[in-house]
Amino acid sequence: MNTLSELINYRGLLLAFIQRNIKIKYKQTVMGFMWAIFMPIMIVISGIIVRNAMAMLSGKTVNFAEIASVSVKSLPWAFFIGALKFSVGSLVSNMNILKKIYFPRVIFPLSYILGQLFDFIIAGVAFSIILALAHIGGSIHLLWLPVLVIFLILFTAGCGLILSCGNLFYRDVKYIVDVVLTFAIFFTPVFYDAATFGRWESLLLLNPIGALLENINAVVVLHQAPNFFWLTYSGVWGFGLFFAGWFIFHKAEPSFADKI
Amino acid sequence: MYAIEFNNVWKKFQKGEKAHSLRDGIPMFFKNMFSGNKESRELSEEEFWAVKNVDFRVKKGEVLGIIGPNGAGKSTILKLLSRIMKPTKGTFKIQGRLSALIEVTAGFHPEFTGRENIYFNGSVLGMSRKEIDARFNEIVEFSGVGDFIDTPVKRYSSGMSARLGFAIAAHVNPDVLLVDEVLSVGDMTFQAKCTAKMRELLNSGVTIIFISHNIPLVQSLCERVILLNKGEILKQGDPDEVIPYYENLVNAIREGELKRSLDDEDPRLEVKDRILIRIPDVTVSDESGIVKENFKSTESLRICIDYQAWEKIINPIFIINVVRSDGVICFACNTLDDNYAIESIEGEGRMEIRIKAPKLGPNVYYVKTYIMDRDMIHPYAIAKKGVFTIDTIKTIDKANAVLRVDSIWSHQKKK
Numbered sequence: 293m294n295t296l297s298e299l300i301n302y303r304g305l306l307l308a309f310i311q312r313n314i315k316i317k318y319k320q321t322v323m324g325f326m327w328a329i330f331m332p333i334m335i336v337i338s339g340i341i342v343r344n345a346m347a348m349l350s351g352k353t354v355n356f357a358e359i360a361s362v363s364v365k366s367l368p369w370a371f372f373i374g375a376l377k378f379s380v381g382s383l384v385s386n387m388n389i390l391k392k393i394y395f396p397r398v399i400f401p402l403s404y405i406l407g408q409l410f411d412f413i414i415a416g417v418a419f420s421i422i423l424a425l426a427h428i429g430g431s432i433h434l435l436w437l438p439v440l441v442i443f444l445i446l447f448t449a450g451c452g453l454i455l456s457c458g459n460l461f462y463r464d465v466k467y468i469v470d471v472v473l474t475f476a477i478f479f480t481p482v483f484y485d486a487a488t489f490g491r492w493e494s495l496l497l498l499n500p501i502g503a504l505l506e507n508i509n510a511v512v513v514l515h516q517a518p519n520f521f522w523l524t525y526s527g528v529w530g531f532g533l534f535f536a537g538w539f540i541f542h543k544a545e546p547s548f549a550d551k552i
Numbered sequence: 553m554y555a556i557e558f559n560n561v562w563k564k565f566q567k568g569e570k571a572h573s574l575r576d577g578i579p580m581f582f583k584n585m586f587s588g589n590k591e592s593r594e595l596s597e598e599e600f601w602a603v604k605n606v607d608f609r610v611k612k613g614e615v616l617g618i619i620g621p622n623g624a625g626k627s628t629i630l631k632l633l634s635r636i637m638k639p640t641k642g643t644f645k646i647q648g649r650l651s652a653l654i655e656v657t658a659g660f661h662p663e664f665t666g667r668e669n670i671y672f673n674g675s676v677l678g679m680s681r682k683e684i685d686a687r688f689n690e691i692v693e694f695s696g697v698g699d700f701i702d703t704p705v706k707r708y709s710s711g712m713s714a715r716l717g718f719a720i721a722a723h724v725n726p727d728v729l730l731v732d733e734v735l736s737v738g739d740m741t742f743q744a745k746c747t748a749k750m751r752e753l754l755n756s757g758v759t760i761i762f763i764s765h766n767i768p769l770v771q772s773l774c775e776r777v778i779l780l781n782k783g784e785i786l787k788q789g790d791p792d793e794v795i796p797y798y799e800n801l802v803n804a805i806r807e808g809e810l811k812r813s814l815d816d817e818d819p820r821l822e823v824k825d826r827i828l829i830r831i832p833d834v835t836v837s838d839e840s841g842i843v844k845e846n847f848k849s850t851e852s853l854r855i856c857i858d859y860q861a862w863e864k865i866i867n868p869i870f871i872i873n874v875v876r877s878d879g880v881i882c883f884a885c886n887t888l889d890d891n892y893a894i895e896s897i898e899g900e901g902r903m904e905i906r907i908k909a910p911k912l913g914p915n916v917y918y919v920k921t922y923i924m925d926r927d928m929i930h931p932y933a934i935a936k937k938g939v940f941t942i943d944t945i946k947t948i949d950k951a952n953a954v955l956r957v958d959s960i961w962s963h964q965k966k967k
Binding site: 304305308311312315316319320388389390391392393394395546547549550 | 565566631634635636637638652654655658659661663664668671672675676677678680681704
């Protein structure tokens with residue numbers, strides 16, 4: 293694969309871009325890198341509030357495992373929407389560089405996604421410590437977590453590649469993505485469990501992110517083996533979308549400077 | 553051994569803003585995706601060739617200049633060479649690492665400090681971290697940014713960031729260097745530094761493609777020059793041979809523009825309460841009376857002023873100013889100073905002035921004609937007509953001087 297070996301040659305630049313994106317995000321802020329932890333904490337807190345409200349309405353009480361599952365699902369979700377939001381506009385917002393200097397253009401969306409991954413890892417470490425202190429415990433099934441995270445990254449990268457490239461030709465894409473991401477939380481089992489919907493559960497899990505989140509919840513909080521059907525399903529989506537994105541992106545790449 | 557081979561390259565561009573609608577765009581996208589790159593030579597209505605069958609080779613260590621009027625396709629060629637754009641047809645090959653001195657601040661992030669931008673922009677330009685580390689001090693010193701190196705670039709003056717940008721780009725050490733009009737950065741001191749750096753690069757055996765409108769600089773730096781016009785190579789070869797073609801081409805464009813603007817201007821000048829006299833035409837011809845537009849510097853001129861007077865005008869005074877295209881009055885004559893008294897004029901007539909070899913420098917000129925009353929207070933008529941060009945023959949007149957005088961030099965040594 294020609295395009296891949298070229299990217300490997302430019303890995304130094306990819307790293308420089310990732311560093312730039314991470315640094316820029318927290319420039320001229322008081323909290324600096326602490327935002328990488330505070331942002332997910334705020335999402336988790338709002339998740340817990342929503343969860344409590346739902347429980348109150350249905351007259352149940354919230355147990356600790358449920359709160360833990362809200363936090364565990366919030367982090368990958370924050371990664372997914374953050375990575376998409378930044379990567380969609382990545383080609384257009386770097387128009388200056390794109391029109392003047394050549395290097396593999398995948399560096400633009402990938403650097404934003406990997407920059408977001410950095411935040412994800414920081415937040416992940418912080419939350420693991422909290423969960424460990426809260427005696428959530430672990431099991432052999434935790435070994436599935438890296439696999440699930442890789443699927444998540446591939447799926448996110450695939451989306452990012454296709455959408456950033458689409459946004460270059462039609463700026464409508466960014467607006468559509470904004471709207472979809474705003475409402476996506478209602479259709480994705482982040483603050484609730486897919487199982488609450490009974491026989492409609494499968495419908496919710498058709499959303500690959502939903503399937504991934506439920507499996508992450510299963511291996512981290514519930515100490516269960518992942519559901520292998522949905523694991524395969526999300527894996528196929530992850531790899532499929534990534535390769536489709538890679539292919540489409542490189543097909544469109546030669547006309548970027550002409551059409552931007 | 554060629555450093556650059558540019559084989560019959562064509563590049564198509566689109567005119568206008570029109571983006572394809574989604575309805576056309578999506579099927580087209582899939583068609584392109586599966587049919588590969590099968591772009592035809594045909595142009596649709598909104599398209600034009602920015603680069604048309606351009607073919608050249610550059611030897612290792614050679615310095616090639618590309619000149620041409622605006623819109624000739626010079627920058628497009630650089631964009632093709634730096635792989636930012638893909639040719640519609642044709643291929644090219646480059647040996648070694650390529651770097652471009654084009655809009656040197658493109659990779660800057662305003663929020664980054666000078667230091668951070670050196671590292672980031674350096675890697676965008678293809679330097680490794682180690683290389684940047686090694687040249688960091690040199691870059692800072694060259695840029696003259698000094699103590700501001702840890703200040704965000706957004707607080708820099710535009711000159712400072714341009715200088716820093718140039719300093720980074722000039723320290724990349726490529727095998728092939730593309731330079732596009734960047735030597736006009738900063739003040740005189742910095743420009744002198746830039747030119748010195750360019751010469752240093754030149755002597756280091758780097759292959760350079762140099763694009764500039766600064767003709768004297770092209771002449772002194774380049775071994776070979778390509779003249780482009782409207783996307784095509786008009787001429788290539790020795791600078792002294794090609795540059796006159798360029799100057800004549802530019803003068804022809806200037807002449808056309810000047811004529812158009814003078815034509816637009818005329819009616820406004822003639823608006824008066826009552827028009828007594830009009831100057832319908834002013835022509836410039838050579839000694840034998842042949843009207844033409846292009847003259848040699850050594851040729852004598854005959855300027856004819858046609859007038860049309862509806863009433864009798866007593867003792868009019870005719871004045872001509874020969875004006876260069878940039879507005880400098882090069883010489884002037886009038887009937888009063890030349891002791892040529894005219895009793896009166898009425899009806900149609902023609903006034904002729906002979907000018908013996910004015911020795912003007914190569915440029916575009918026009919004749920501004922006045923017909924004044926005898927006290928030289930009130931102009932009856934003013935006309936800006938009679939555009940002509942003095943052609944460039946050899947590459948002289950670097951100073952763009954008004955006159956070319958016959959000069960004889962001699963030299964003595966003091967004992």
